[in-house]
Amino acid sequence: MKFLPLILRNLARNKLRTALTGGAIGLAVLLVCFFLTMPAGIDVFLSQIASNVRISVHHKGGLVYQMPFAYVNKIRAVPGVVGADGVTWFGGAFEEEGHVTFPSFAIEPEHVAAVWPDYRIDQIALERFRSHRDGAIVGRQTMEKYGWRVGQEVTLRSTVWPVALTFRIVGEIPNARAPLFWFQREYLAQAMRARGVSLDIVGIVWVRVADPALVDGVMARFDAMFRNSAAETSAETEKSFFTSFFGSLQGFVTIILLVTGLVALCVLCIAANTASMAVRERAREIAILRAIGFGRRLIFTTLVAESTILATLAGGSGALLTYAFTAAVKTTTGGWNTELGPLSGFLVSPGIVAQGVGLAVVVGLVAGIAPAYGAARKPVATTLREIF
Amino acid sequence: MSPCREQTRRRPVAEPLITLRDVSRWYRRGVDVVHALEHVSLAIEGGVFAALMGPSGSGKSTLLNLLSGIDRPSAGEVWVAGRRLNDLSEDELAHWRSRHVGLIFQSYNLIPVLSAQENVELPLLLTAFGRGERTRRAATALRVVDLAPRARHVPSELSGGEQQRVAIARAIVADPDLIIADEPTGDLDARSADEVLAILRDLSRELAKTVVMVTHDPRARRWVDVVFHLDKGVLLGTEGNDALARAPAHGGVT
Ligand SMILES: Nc1ncnc2c1ncn2[C@@H]1O[C@H](COP(=O)(O)OP(=O)(O)O)[C@@H](O)[C@H]1O
Ligand SMILES: [Mg+2]
Numbered sequence: 001m002k003f004l005p006l007i008l009r010n011l012a013r014n015k016l017r018t019a020l021t022g023g024a025i026g027l028a029v030l031l032v033c034f035f036l037t038m039p040a041g042i043d044v045f046l047s048q049i050a051s052n053v054r055i056s057v058h059h060k061g062g063l064v065y066q067m068p069f070a071y072v073n074k075i076r077a078v079p080g081v082v083g084a085d086g087v088t089w090f091g092g093a094f095e096e097e098g099h100v101t102f103p104s105f106a107i108e109p110e111h112v113a114a115v116w117p118d119y120r121i122d123q124i125a126l127e128r129f130r131s132h133r134d135g136a137i138v139g140r141q142t143m144e145k146y147g148w149r150v151g152q153e154v155t156l157r158s159t160v161w162p163v164a165l166t167f168r169i170v171g172e173i174p175n176a177r178a179p180l181f182w183f184q185r186e187y188l189a190q191a192m193r194a195r196g197v198s199l200d201i202v203g204i205v206w207v208r209v210a211d212p213a214l215v216d217g218v219m220a221r222f223d224a225m226f227r228n229s230a231a232e233t234s235a236e237t238e239k240s241f242f243t244s245f246f247g248s249l250q251g252f253v254t255i256i257l258l259v260t261g262l263v264a265l266c267v268l269c270i271a272a273n274t275a276s277m278a279v280r281e282r283a284r285e286i287a288i289l290r291a292i293g294f295g296r297r298l299i300f301t302t303l304v305a306e307s308t309i310l311a312t313l314a315g316g317s318g319a320l321l322t323y324a325f326t327a328a329v330k331t332t333t334g335g336w337n338t339e340l341g342p343l344s345g346f347l348v349s350p351g352i353v354a355q356g357v358g359l360a361v362v363v364g365l366v367a368g369i370a371p372a373y374g375a376a377r378k379p380v381a382t383t384l385r386e387i388f
Numbered sequence: 389m390s391p392c393r394e395q396t397r398r399r400p401v402a403e404p405l406i407t408l409r410d411v412s413r414w415y416r417r418g419v420d421v422v423h424a425l426e427h428v429s430l431a432i433e434g435g436v437f438a439a440l441m442g443p444s445g446s447g448k449s450t451l452l453n454l455l456s457g458i459d460r461p462s463a464g465e466v467w468v469a470g471r472r473l474n475d476l477s478e479d480e481l482a483h484w485r486s487r488h489v490g491l492i493f494q495s496y497n498l499i500p501v502l503s504a505q506e507n508v509e510l511p512l513l514l515t516a517f518g519r520g521e522r523t524r525r526a527a528t529a530l531r532v533v534d535l536a537p538r539a540r541h542v543p544s545e546l547s548g549g550e551q552q553r554v555a556i557a558r559a560i561v562a563d564p565d566l567i568i569a570d571e572p573t574g575d576l577d578a579r580s581a582d583e584v585l586a587i588l589r590d591l592s593r594e595l596a597k598t599v600v601m602v603t604h605d606p607r608a609r610r611w612v613d614v615v616f617h618l619d620k621g622v623l624l625g626t627e628g629n630d631a632l633a634r635a636p637a638h639g640g641v642t
Contacts, residue, residue: 002513002519003513005506006506009501009502010501012501013500013501285500288491289499290482291458291485291491291493292485292486292490292511293487293489293511293514294514295479295483296478296482298514379478380478380482381453381458381459384458384493385449388449
């Protein structure tokens, strides 16, 4: 490519402008690469927190409706079910400050091990949980956040039930991602009974199935079982449960992709502006080159190559930078960082780098085409006349 | 320089390098038609140094553009080096120019980001020559205009006269038959102008190049073999020895 030195020399002629345009393209590609990690990142995040063999059964009308507690035993009897636990939303808040950052649930302690074996809760802690009526086991994240330790007492006032309960923390859920606060269903039932109300409803039944292959059949079975009853149910896997729970995430992803497109468009305008400025201020030189025999196609090609080379180099750097950055975050945090939360799972893959570079190439090409065409199109006699 | 005169040799001696037959060039400007050239006929032999003179707007640049294949006539025929330029497309003309014409403009001829050597090499990029050959030929051309020591300088480091000499080196580097210069001394002081004129004359004398130059400079008459006078697009007459323009190049007057 004997014209390359000429192209590079032209790029270097206005270094500040080239640097600024290159910077804008690099930054935009960097942003776009980050944005593109989101759909895959959310998926990775959901697979990390959710299991495919765990099913949630809840009221068909939504999570605000309750189901009869008797459903739990019926569910347990279905073939393929390894364990089922009835979970009821407590909505505990601190007596003093109110607001908390963790969800609290009344659950059945004797079924925790069967339904959540992947949480790896300590056997001794589970035993204590079963044997202490006021016992609570709490996610590590929450323990660390409030500086709690095992043996400590915590009082929460329910925002759902007309009670305030004092719990003794008997163990930890050793999962950095679980902020959960679990306590005995029976503890809540007793408190309600003291108020003359019997607790015979449940919010969600979490079910673990022996094998992913059984999941669809079992879910269909549940929904069939309670069809035409007072409380029809809807079953879904934990992953899809969280997906719909984070349903707004999908809208978020759409917006992000929209913004990505706008960023790309914006940087295209910047690159096109640079290209047309470069062509305009070089009108005389281009006319001379054409006069001495540089053909229209050659002029067009070298000008488009100029903007494409700039965009590709800048975009490539931006893409590689994000790649290196997210890879570094992953290795230093071991895949999960409390500060970054789900973001730490958002990795720039080689595929995304390729997309980023591809975007840069397209930006360079498209930005260069119009000015280059303008420079090559006019008859050379006309251009010469305009400048001499 | 190793002048490649094959084209010249192949042509019968009687046939001039440049022949214009009843050439007109008009431009449409809105509803008006501007007649830049009207019924111009002329012939210029190979190796002649010719000047084109006339007031501003008389059609000198228009005529040069037709000779150099930058523009095509509205009527009439333009023959250069055995080729009828009327028949060539814009792209074919570009290619033809790169082989047969060296161009020099009044000023700002050079690409500012390239060194003198690289500027001179530009026309060779359009040839099949390899890098070494291009460098060698460009160096030779710079030696012809006596600027070899300035090869690495960029245009802004050269005087106006030196820049014009680099432009001349670029015009001859691809060994064209014809050198076309539009007011090449227009922006130069007297001494630099004389240097440029002397080089152009030597090109016609020693390398048998045909040089056609537009000039306003009365002193230029001393250097050229023939002067064509244009006014209002009409060729008024030819000054100097008309036989001279038709005679073999080396028999010119001073
Ligand atoms: N592209 C064009 N469009 C319209 N008029 C033109 C164009 N080129 C030249 N002319 C006109 O043709 C005449 C001759 O121009 P030109 O050859 O440039 O004159 P000179 O070089 O002798 O000063 C002028 O009147 C000029 O305005
Ligand atoms: Mg002119």
